[in-house]
Amino acid sequence: MPSEIRRFSYLEVKAITNNFERVIGRGGFGIVYHGVLEDNTTEVAVKLRSDASAQGTKEFNAEANLSSKAQHKNLVSLVGYCAEDDHLALLYPYMAKGSLKDHLFVIGTDGREKVLSWAQRLQIAADAAQGLEFLHTGCAIPIIHRDVKTHNILLTESFEAKIADFGMSKPFPIANTQSFITASRVVGTDGFLDPEYLGSGQLHEKSDVYSFGIVLLELITGVPAVERLGRGHIVEWVGMELDKHEIAGIVDAKLQGEYEPKSMRNVLKLAMRCTMKSTSERPAMREVVAQLKKSLELEVARGVGSNVSMEVSETSQSDSIELMHVQMANMSSLTTR
Structure with a gap:
């Protein structure tokens, strides 16, 4: 991963999402939660891999790498990621108007x-x-x-x-x-x-x-x-x-x-x-x-x-x-x- 892409611990992810309080979406990878970084102003969407997901480390790595390297104003950029034991999560800017x-x-x-x-x-x-x-x-x-x-x-x-x-x-x-x-x-x-x-x-x-x-x-x-x-x-x-x-x-x-x-x-x-x-x-x-x-x-x-x-x-x-x-x-x- 590029050095400017921040790596979060699982405890940090829990804190950012207030213990996964607010669900804002669901997908093949897992559930997406609303979160706020420690500056209390930057909102993020945290995509957490579900145990029931058919997607695993391969898809996680593909998305993390492509999201960090393909930089364009009309592509969602990667804020950070978590890869700790079985916990896989990707953090993106929060899109206020949804999909x-x-x-x-x-x-x-x-x-x-x-x-x-x-x-x-x-x-x-x-x-x-x-x-x-x-x-x-x-x-x-x-x-x-x-x-x-x-x-x-x-x-x-x-x-x-x-x-x-x-x-x-x-x-x-x-x-x-x-x-x-x-x-x-x-x-x-x-x-x-x-x-x-x-x-x-x-x-x-x-x-x-x-x-x-x-x-x-x-x-x-x-x-x-x-x-x-x-x-x-x-x-x-x-x-x-x-x-x-x-x-x-x-x-x-x-x-x-x-x-x-x-x-x-x-x-x-x-x-x-x-x-x-x-x-x-x-x-x-x-x-x-x-x-x-x-x-x-x-x-x-x-x-x-x-x-x-x-x-x-x-x-x-x-x-x-x-x-x-x-x-x-x-x-x-x-x-x-």
Whole structure:
């Protein structure tokens, strides 16, 4: 581990979490607890391995190493770790707004539904895409995440999105002359798994692109990737609706028609390209990022008036993305119903 990554004792972890008082999440690795460092101001999320977890030291080491070395504003960074006897824990910055999944499908404690505007959904998608693009092209050795989903996209107080959970991630050596690597086992989440990878065991960076396409479809529709007793897999029913030219039946009704139509059509088209059956037909993450930024600018121009539209047009795309973060922190369009 890099020297700047702090190692915590198990007793320190217990103190930080106030004896594991507050649970803020659960995953394949174990339970996630809220914690506060000894400065009494720095909040952290402590992911503690559960005895019942199928993930062990191998996944812990993979996540700890990748989280400490892959540094990007749209990737969750590692604060520290604990590896003491059978106690394994990873400490991350606390993401105040939880996961993207929470905002799409989870009813609030007050019994009311959280609703993200289309601008917010696009901003979150663009952020997450930039993090994924960095894993594929910005690291010394490209990294395939292998478990991209709305649950693993976390949100800061200002709704900046960060990709999390690198326990299943796989390095993709540059020297590899093939366009894929053969995985010893297929891992991922049902509904988000690349069907080509699932069928052949051949892992490609565009396996992540497929999973991200499912994320985009969930953002568009407000419907989970798989509805067990409903419409089945999201790609199949969206495809059938498109065959009937029924776009209105695809878009999340909670948006109440509040979106720029061209922006919506462009992202829907992009999502369907990402989820093509063959990896060769899917775009690279670099193109996905570029398309999402264009669609975001269209929505910004529609939603915040001519003055801001002109400001966006006179800045670079990356500047306009940052502008949106400032706006979204104060937007009243994150409503509850």
